Amino acid sequence: SVTEIRSGFTAIKANIQARDPIRTLSILSHPHSLHKVKASDRCCITHQLFTFYVDKVFKHCKTEDSYVNRKISSIANSFLSVKRKLRQCHEQNKCMCGQESTEKFKQILANYEGLNVTSAAIKSLGELDILLDWMDKSR
Amino acid sequence: EDALLPAPQNISILSTNMKHFLAWSPVIVQGETVRYSVEFQGEYEREYANESWIPICECSLITATVCNITEDISATVAYNLRVRADVGARRSEWGTLKGFFNRITTSLTPPLMKVIADGYHLLVELEDMGPAFQFCVLYWKKGQESRMQQKVVKEVSSVVHLDTMEAGPDYCVKAQTYVEAINRSSSFSQTQCVRAQGGRSMWL
Numbered sequence: 098s099v100t101e102i103r104s105g106f107t108a109i110k111a112n113i114q115a116r117d118p119i120r121t122l123s124i125l126s127h128p129h130s131l132h133k134v135k136a137s138d139r140c141c142i143t144h145q146l147f148t149f150y151v152d153k154v155f156k157h158c159k160t161e162d163s164y165v166n167r168k169i170s171s172i173a174n175s176f177l178s179v180k181r182k183l184r185q186c187h188e189q190n191k192c193m194c195g196q197e198s199t200e201k202f203k204q205i206l207a208n209y210e211g212l213n214v215t216s217a218a219i220k221s222l223g224e225l226d227i228l229l230d231w232m233d234k235s236r
Numbered sequence: 237e238d239a240l241l242p243a244p245q246n247i248s249i250l251s252t253n254m255k256h257f258l259a260w261s262p263v264i265v266q267g268e269t270v271r272y273s274v275e276f277q278g279e280y281e282r283e284y285a286n287e288s289w290i291p292i293c294e295c296s297l298i299t300a301t302v303c304n305i306t307e308d309i310s311a312t313v314a315y316n317l318r319v320r321a322d323v324g325a326r327r328s329e330w331g332t333l334k335g336f337f338n339r340i341t342t343s344l345t346p347p348l349m350k351v352i353a354d355g356y357h358l359l360v361e362l363e364d365m366g367p368a369f370q371f372c373v374l375y376w377k378k379g380q381e382s383r384m385q386q387k388v389v390k391e392v393s394s395v396v397h398l399d400t401m402e403a404g405p406d407y408c409v410k411a412q413t414y415v416e417a418i419n420r421s422s423s424f425s426q427t428q429c430v431r432a433q434g435g436r437s438m439w440l
Contacts, residue, residue, distance in 0.1 A: 098312075098417045100367075100417075101310055101311070101417065105310060151280070151284060152284070155280065155284070155285070163290075163293050167290055167292070167307075170278055170280065170308070171278075171307075171308065171310040173278070173281075173285075174278035174279060174310070174313045174315075175310065176280075177278075177280045177283075178311045178312045178313050
């Protein structure tokens, strides 16, 4: 559940963010924050972002710290569980992707691919609170 | 050449109220101390991370034959678990849990509960079972089961106020737990009834 994702992330947030030297860039918030996404597009953006994290981010976040790795595993498996539920919404046409969410997600991918993969993955992981806060506010 | 160390056998999960333990039979080596190490693999690791395994450091080279895996079983997906034995420089093959473990199968027991009549106030004390647990409390005037009322308790504080009672009739209460993460509830606890008695507590 999202609560468990947040508690897993809170446990390693400082550690992960300390590994991200690039302070001037954001993967999720550049140029516009998630808060600008229309209500109708929220489900689709959430589904796309969960797929993004599962497919692209977590696998490049392995660290030398076994505690951090265990927490990343717990977050990744929780993402997989939530992603599955979102996919069901998508399949039932309750999670339609509008123009805006498509553009927004393209921008996020461009931000991600603008960095080398490990830096991009660690930065994305470090920005999880941006996604979680946005999800909480959007509920 | 030293005999091969046998892998741990009879590997099983004991899971109650979202607390999960991996247990196995001891590997017997005369005159030696056998140590064990446990690893887990979530669905994410199987499908997206080259079927990698993750060690549980609290259960690395332990002599016990049980390991608390609750902290790592933190998603509602299928997990693989394995354990191996070490004696000195000798190491066994991995013994793997037969089948997956998903926390959705944990057994949920009814909550411990104490009903209190504090003057005319109907109160209930609920067992603190951890952040994953909510409670559904049902209460009614004895004989008026059709007018049962419900209170959902999301966070256990010390005591929960249910109702203000009239003098005379018995008031009955029962409760069950609900775990949102797996969307399951326990069975109901035993019913407990109390009666308001002026200022004194009465517990039947």
